[in-house]
Amino acid sequence: xxxxxxxxxxxxxxxxxxxxxxxxxxxxxxxxxxxxxxxxxxxxxxxxxxxxxxxxxxxxxxxxxxxxxxxxxxxxxxxxxxxxxxxxxxxxxxxxxxxxxxxxxxxxxxxxxxxxxxxxxxxxxxxxxxxxxxxxxxxxxxxxxxxxxxxxxxxxxxxxxxxxxxxxxxxxxxxxxxxxxxxxxxxxxxxxxxxxx
Amino acid sequence: xxxxxxxxxxxxxxxxxxxxxxxxxxxxxxxxxxxxxxxxxxxxxxxxxxxxxxxxxxxxxxxxxxxxxxxxxxxxxxxxxxxxxxxxxxxxxxxxxxxxxxxxxxxxxxxxxxxxxxxxxxxxxxxxxxxxxxxxxxxxxxxxxxxxxxxxxxxxxxxxxxxxxxxxxxxxxxxxxxxxxxxxxxxxxxxxxxxxxxxxxxxxxxxxxxxxxxxxxxxxxxxxxxxxxxxxxxxxxxxxxxxxxxxxxxxxxxxxxxxxxxxxxxxxxxxxxxxxxxxxxxxxxxxxxxxxxxxxxxxxxxxxxxxxxxxxxxxxxxxxxxxxxxxxxxxxxxxxxxxxxxxxxxx
Numbered sequence: 001x002x003x004x005x006x007x008x009x010x011x012x013x014x015x016x017x018x019x020x021x022x023x024x025x026x027x028x029x030x031x032x033x034x035x036x037x038x039x040x041x042x043x044x045x046x047x048x049x050x051x052x053x054x055x056x057x058x059x060x061x062x063x064x065x066x067x068x069x070x071x072x073x074x075x076x077x078x079x080x081x082x083x084x085x086x087x088x089x090x091x092x093x094x095x096x097x098x099x100x101x102x103x104x105x106x107x108x109x110x111x112x113x114x115x116x117x118x119x120x121x122x123x124x125x126x127x128x129x130x131x132x133x134x135x136x137x138x139x140x141x142x143x144x145x146x147x148x149x150x151x152x153x154x155x156x157x158x159x160x161x162x163x164x165x166x167x168x169x170x171x172x173x174x175x176x177x178x179x180x181x182x183x184x185x186x187x188x189x190x191x192x193x194x195x196x197x
Numbered sequence: 198x199x200x201x202x203x204x205x206x207x208x209x210x211x212x213x214x215x216x217x218x219x220x221x222x223x224x225x226x227x228x229x230x231x232x233x234x235x236x237x238x239x240x241x242x243x244x245x246x247x248x249x250x251x252x253x254x255x256x257x258x259x260x261x262x263x264x265x266x267x268x269x270x271x272x273x274x275x276x277x278x279x280x281x282x283x284x285x286x287x288x289x290x291x292x293x294x295x296x297x298x299x300x301x302x303x304x305x306x307x308x309x310x311x312x313x314x315x316x317x318x319x320x321x322x323x324x325x326x327x328x329x330x331x332x333x334x335x336x337x338x339x340x341x342x343x344x345x346x347x348x349x350x351x352x353x354x355x356x357x358x359x360x361x362x363x364x365x366x367x368x369x370x371x372x373x374x375x376x377x378x379x380x381x382x383x384x385x386x387x388x389x390x391x392x393x394x395x396x397x398x399x400x401x402x403x404x405x406x407x408x409x410x411x412x413x414x415x416x417x418x419x420x421x422x423x424x425x426x427x428x429x430x431x432x433x434x435x436x437x438x439x440x441x442x443x444x445x446x447x448x449x450x451x452x453x454x455x456x457x458x459x460x461x462x463x464x465x466x467x468x469x470x471x472x473x474x475x476x477x478x479x480x481x482x483x484x485x486x487x488x489x490x491x492x493x494x495x496x497x498x499x500x501x502x503x504x505x506x507x508x509x510x511x512x513x514x515x516x517x518x519x520x521x522x523x524x525x526x527x528x529x530x531x532x533x534x535x536x537x538x539x540x541x542x543x544x
Contacts, residue, residue, distance in 0.1 A: 006398075008388075008389035008392030122361065141437060141439070143277075161440070166393070167392075168392055170382065171389075172383060172384035172385070177378070179436050180443070183440045184444060186444070
């Protein structure tokens, strides 16, 4: 489990089924064979929809095996497509639906924003960080989100400023805050280091 | 009581903001002791001494007209400084009602409110506003009710929605903040919103504060003081505009510290709202330059001691690191080592 530097940074618990739910929607965008095996071998009661974002190759994914017979498995190949499919799943979701989002933070928090638009409350949704630790970074100056950031300092894809990547995280925006690191003394920019592999 | 407004003073560019001697005297100096640390320093927001900033629910002072103009400038540059999530409309009306009733009761010579059922008539004399509208019908106001009334009230405002035993910052009018972003923090829970504050979480401050606030009752507001420092009398020290004001922090010299360095105190008050069960959080800011504060040597001595013992994490979080040594050097001239009894009084 991650130890957050500050309280807004998400804590990801081990993903478990919420067995108080009667319908379950699982979105996964990264491989984790052990987790897939553990979850799918002991599925919850009620319906299960799996929206899977996977690379368009033939490799077998643990998320597409051992699925319960009753599960609806939906394979997608881009995040945009996965979010569309997820939107449809949320659209028809009934009372008692529980949502599980597992993958890189960029993907799961975009999915989470989508769930928010359907009025899903925080306790009906569970998040798990899998795969890359790369961060989506919201530039507080120009409001552009720079995605897939591995370093502590990054050039904003919107305004080009050198942004320091904070641990302060907004669930609503699905991103960490970035602010100009050399605002006080322009040009004083330390070398960036890879800290989010 | 009459207030001599200073409508032409500025909080950017020429920075002509100054406090009158009366303004300095009522400045809410926040340090009771020679050391500062976070605490749940909340007390009932009851009527304080006449002329003090605690006299009324929402304090109006000599800077009112100028501050409202500065807010309008900031909003014109960045409308995102006023955010209200869609489910907050009841709380918006609650806020408008609370502020209009308070201001017209506390400053009858400046504001009047007359009600004929749902037909309300609001007059704001200092800003030259005369508005008739239907309470509960947003279409009868020139902008949504929360924005409407907070464009006419000094201080920043957040409305927190209470649900799931937590408070969420779901509306805000934030144009004079100490370096936090409404655009980024909107929708956050109480703990998330205060996430970046150092040390206080470890002390359990926010946990206790949240517990206390969840039980807040209507008609029994509470208040506390918070503080930071600002270079130049600038209201808009937001993360959004940090590239504009950040360089000021590197501009402090022994010659200009008295004029440039300001103590910034926030009188924070929390009010339970009746219909929405939300909570209005008012953050009323006061700025005083080192020169102004030092007109009362007791304050200069106290501030010298507080700053010299401030934990590094706090100095860093408050952005004081670059100019703290120069400021301390300047303040040390006033500190003869006299033992100061507890209390915030100027003399």
